Amino acid sequence: MLLIACPWCGDRPELEFRHAGEAHVTRPADPAAVSDAAWTGFLYERQNPRGLYRERWRHLHGCGRFFNAVRHTLTDRFLGSYPPGGEPPA
Amino acid sequence: MRFSWRGLAREALRGHAGWTPHWRSPEQPQPGYDVVILGGGGHGLATAYYLASQHRPGRIAVLEKGWIGGGNTGRNTTIIRSNYLFPESAALYDHALQLWEGLSLALNYNVMFSPRGVMMLAHSQHDVQSGLRHVHANRLAGVDNEWLTPAEAKAFCPPLDTSAAIRYPVLGAALQRRGGVARHDAVAWGYARAASALGVDIIEGCEVTGIDRDPVSGAVTGVQTGKGPIRCRKLGVVAAGSTSLVMAMAGLRMPLESFPLQALVSEPVKPVFPCVVMSNTVHAYISQSDKGELVIGAGTDQYPSYSQAGGVQILGHTLEAICEMFPIFRRMRMLRAWGGIVDVTPDRSPILSRTPVPGLYVNCGWGTGGFKATPGSGHVFAATIARDEPHPIAAPFSLDRFAGGRLIDEAAAAAVAH
Numbered sequence: 483m484l485l486i487a488c489p490w491c492g493d494r495p496e497l498e499f500r501h502a503g504e505a506h507v508t509r510p511a512d513p514a515a516v517s518d519a520a521w522t523g524f525l526y527e528r529q530n531p532r533g534l535y536r537e538r539w540r541h542l543h544g545c546g547r548f549f550n551a552v553r554h555t556l557t558d559r560f561l562g563s564y565p566p567g568g569e570p571p572a
Numbered sequence: 573m574r575f576s577w578r579g580l581a582r583e584a585l586r587g588h589a590g591w592t593p594h595w596r597s598p599e600q601p602q603p604g605y606d607v608v609i610l611g612g613g614g615h616g617l618a619t620a621y622y623l624a625s626q627h628r629p630g631r632i633a634v635l636e637k638g639w640i641g642g643g644n645t646g647r648n649t650t651i652i653r654s655n656y657l658f659p660e661s662a663a664l665y666d667h668a669l670q671l672w673e674g675l676s677l678a679l680n681y682n683v684m685f686s687p688r689g690v691m692m693l694a695h696s697q698h699d700v701q702s703g704l705r706h707v708h709a710n711r712l713a714g715v716d717n718e719w720l721t722p723a724e725a726k727a728f729c730p731p732l733d734t735s736a737a738i739r740y741p742v743l744g745a746a747l748q749r750r751g752g753v754a755r756h757d758a759v760a761w762g763y764a765r766a767a768s769a770l771g772v773d774i775i776e777g778c779e780v781t782g783i784d785r786d787p788v789s790g791a792v793t794g795v796q797t798g799k800g801p802i803r804c805r806k807l808g809v810v811a812a813g814s815t816s817l818v819m820a821m822a823g824l825r826m827p828l829e830s831f832p833l834q835a836l837v838s839e840p841v842k843p844v845f846p847c848v849v850m851s852n853t854v855h856a857y858i859s860q861s862d863k864g865e866l867v868i869g870a871g872t873d874q875y876p877s878y879s880q881a882g883g884v885q886i887l888g889h890t891l892e893a894i895c896e897m898f899p900i901f902r903r904m905r906m907l908r909a910w911g912g913i914v915d916v917t918p919d920r921s922p923i924l925s926r927t928p929v930p931g932l933y934v935n936c937g938w939g940t941g942g943f944k945a946t947p948g949s950g951h952v953f954a955a956t957i958a959r960d961e962p963h964p965i966a967a968p969f970s971l972d973r974f975a976g977g978r979l980i981d982e983a984a985a986a987a988v989a990h
């Protein structure tokens with residue numbers, strides 16, 4: 483089980499969290515204006531990297547808030563968490 | 573070498589000194605092939621076998637970064653069934669099931685296919701309704717599936733607790749009698765042996781690290797590997813959890829995420845469990861192997877990972893469910909647990925497809941449940957590669973279904989895993 487750092491509540495067990503997908507996937511501002519390929523990319527295509535991965539989590543059974551984190555997907559080690567809109571740790 | 577009663581008797585009498593390796597495993601690849609299959613799991617080996625036996629497109633190689641069957645093929649709980657909801661899925665999985673039924677004979681290799689029946693439990697009113705919907709849809713599609721009362725479920729699987737006192741009592745079950753299990757390693761070995769006998773080169777310890785393309789047409793011209801460059805006209809990618817990484821070598825982003833999925837086995841005991849039982853609601857799957865171990869399937873972790881080791885709490889959750897459904901196993905000890913990395917699509921249906929890159933084909937997205945499809949997947953994918961045109965059964969599973977919105981949403985249909 484992962485130990486996950488909520489930016490507001492600190493380290494908590496993974497059971498309190500819900501994974502919420504790849505981070506920084508932005509919905510096109512005007513969906514009608516984008517091509518089918520771009521819309522498919524937004525909806526379905528994911529980076530799915532083996533290495534550093536920026537992801538969203540929600541502290542569901544805690545403060546309830548969404549935040550982002552950087553994790554290495556081969557070791558599952560976190561580099562750090564950051565609030566939505568914030569800069570990922572270097 | 574063909575296996576036969578005569579051969580078995582002869583070897584028994586001379587101390588089994590005459591057996592030879594079952595497939596050729598050349599250390600070095602040829603400089604070029606007509607078709608290269610990337611990935612030596614069951615699906616890749618089956619693809620190579622059906623290519624060589626039915627289409628003869630020229631020289632064929634299977635490139636495997638580790639050893640054949642060392643991926644999800646050798647890590648899975650081997651549940652085989654075809655009672656999926658939608659006609660497209662039922663057609664694909666039942667095509668596979670029909671091939672399973674004659675596979676040992678076709679390959680002259682005992683894959684130990686054992687159609688002992690797969691029973692899927694219902695624990696709530698919603699489960700009952702969705703289970704009945706599946707039964708009716710399957711029967712209309714010509715796929716066997718029947719509904720059992722709790723008493724009938726108990727008769728079919730005596731260790732099952734059908735009392736009303738448990739937290740999630742059994743309210744009924746869907747049974748596919750043609751479903752069952754097979755020996756995972758034997759499937760990889762059987763296809764490898766049969767493909768090798770038809771001239772397919774199976775190169776183990778050969779990781780593909782790059783895909784070469786024609787600068788003008790963009791078509792595939794070869795691959796870069798740990799054993800040097802290899803030319804090819806067609807490349808079939810069958811890399812399960814690693815598919816996104818391989819396709820990125822050709823500049824393609826995939827509708828996939830890779831998750832750890834775990835299983836575990838108990839200490840071996842005398843035959844006690846006659847069938848396969850699955851419960852999607854409490855999330856546990858169980859059968860007994862011929863060695864006597866209980867084979868138990870757990871869930872995926874919630875986050876994408878390539879760690880090949882999931883969280884311990886996932887195993888705990890599954891064992892709690894098993895102990896509740898089968899109190900007889902409460903004092904059983906577990907021997908070992910392991911994980912595989914499964915590639916999951918947004919609609920939980922596989923991708924069997926051509927791609928925007930000429931000469932590049934992909935077979936992936938089988939997620940938590942592709943072992944059962946191994947023969948059918950290889951068969952229709954081989955035809956798709958050979959003819960450069962989707963096999964009719966594979967056509968609905970094309971990569972462009974996402975852009976076209978023609979999803980085959982088995983996930984929403986049943987929330988089934990295997």
Ligand SMILES: Cc1cc2nc3c(=O)[nH]c(=O)nc-3n(C[C@H](O)[C@H](O)[C@H](O)COP(=O)(O)OP(=O)(O)OC[C@H]3O[C@@H](n4cnc5c(N)ncnc54)[C@H](O)[C@@H]3O)c2cc1C
Pocket residue numbers: 610611612613614615616635636637638639640641642643644645646647648649650651652778779780781810811812813814818833834835869910911912913914938939940941942943944945990
């Ligand atoms: C714990 C667990 C339980 C499961 N239970 C069931 C079940 O009960 N029933 C069911 O139907 N399915 C089940 N599955 C799913 C099933 O195992 C898979 O869908 C199926 O085996 C996939 O087969 P494959 O041949 O595509 O993949 P694999 O067997 O994983 O083969 C892919 C191969 O590609 C190789 N490869 C990857 N990248 C490269 C590269 N760059 N170069 C060269 N080679 C490469 C890998 O080493 C691997 O051997 C389970 C899976 C797991 C992990």
Ligand SMILES: [Zn+2]
Pocket residue numbers: 488489490491492541544545546547
């Ligand atoms: Zn919090």
